[in-house]
Amino acid sequence: MIIHKNSRRSSLLLLSGATLMLAAATPGAAAGVPGTSLSPAGHRFSAVAAGPVVFEAGPIVVTCAASSSLPGTGSRNTIPDGPAAANPAGPVAVRIAPPTFKDCTTDAPGLRVAVETNEAAGPWQVQLQYGTPGTARLSIPSGGFVLRTSGLLACTATAAPNGPATAEGRWRQEGGPAVLLERAPIPVKLEGSFFCATSVTSATITAEYTVRNTTDPARPITVGPSLPG
Structure with missing residues (x-):
């Protein structure tokens, strides 16, 4: 041929x-991934749980009646100024104050619960990405979240035990800005007495955090597209 x-x-x-x-x-x-811009630049914001926050780690279910991340000193909970408020190729990261968790209880009788957060190993951040739907990723520093039970069972659950970890969630703009976490998995390490479920290596968090502009309450925090030039 x-x-x-x-x-x-x-x-x-x-x-x-x-x-x-x-x-x-x-x-x-x-x-590629769409760009993102946050506004109003330089404004501060609070993130307050609209309802209970629920943690599930193996057989243990913990419910905290109140949780919040509030602006304080420094740049925490502040929309960046200038070019840092936009990213043409992905999300914008904002440092936040470590959230507090109060009035925590468990479904197991005879147990008391306490939750502590810290930023000894690095900052807490939320990474916001414009899109349909928008995404919100809660970044937890290594060992930045510690849950302890006492009473009939003494256990300690440490989130992000081997390095920073991210809880994947959504950003809601319409109906009021909010970060939504729906059984978002995070790595954990459980330690304690014989009956603690030390084989558990993952937990989930469910929460809805309402985000409010504390600098000018009339102007909502907005996650929008990154505009050229």
Whole structure:
């Protein structure tokens, strides 16, 4: 069989064209992650749980009636100024004060619960990404969340035991800005007495944090697209 050079060249051109068309049709091949901008720049905000916060770690279910992250000294809970308020290729990270958790109880009788948070190993952050839907990732520093039970069972659950960890959630703009966590998994290490479920290595958190502008309450915190130039 004789293959003419022109026919072979045409075949190669067709193959190359098909490859380009396939690459263009593949999700993510041509379009990257959308950019993000936060506003109002320089404004401070609070994040307060709209209802109970629920932690589940193996057989233990802990419910905290109140939780919040409030602006204090420094730049925590502040929308960045200038270029730092936008990212043309992904999310914008904002440092927040370690959230507090109060009035925590468990479904197991005879147990008392206490939750402590810290930033000894690094900052707490929320990474906000514009999109449909928008995303909100809560970044927990290594060992930044410690839950202890006492009474009939003494156990300690440490979140992010081996390094920073992220709880994946959603950002809600309409109906009031909020960070939504729906059984978001986080790595944990359980230690304690014989009956503690030390084999458990993952826990979940469920919460809805209402985000309010404390600098100017009339202007909501907004997660929008990153505009060019």
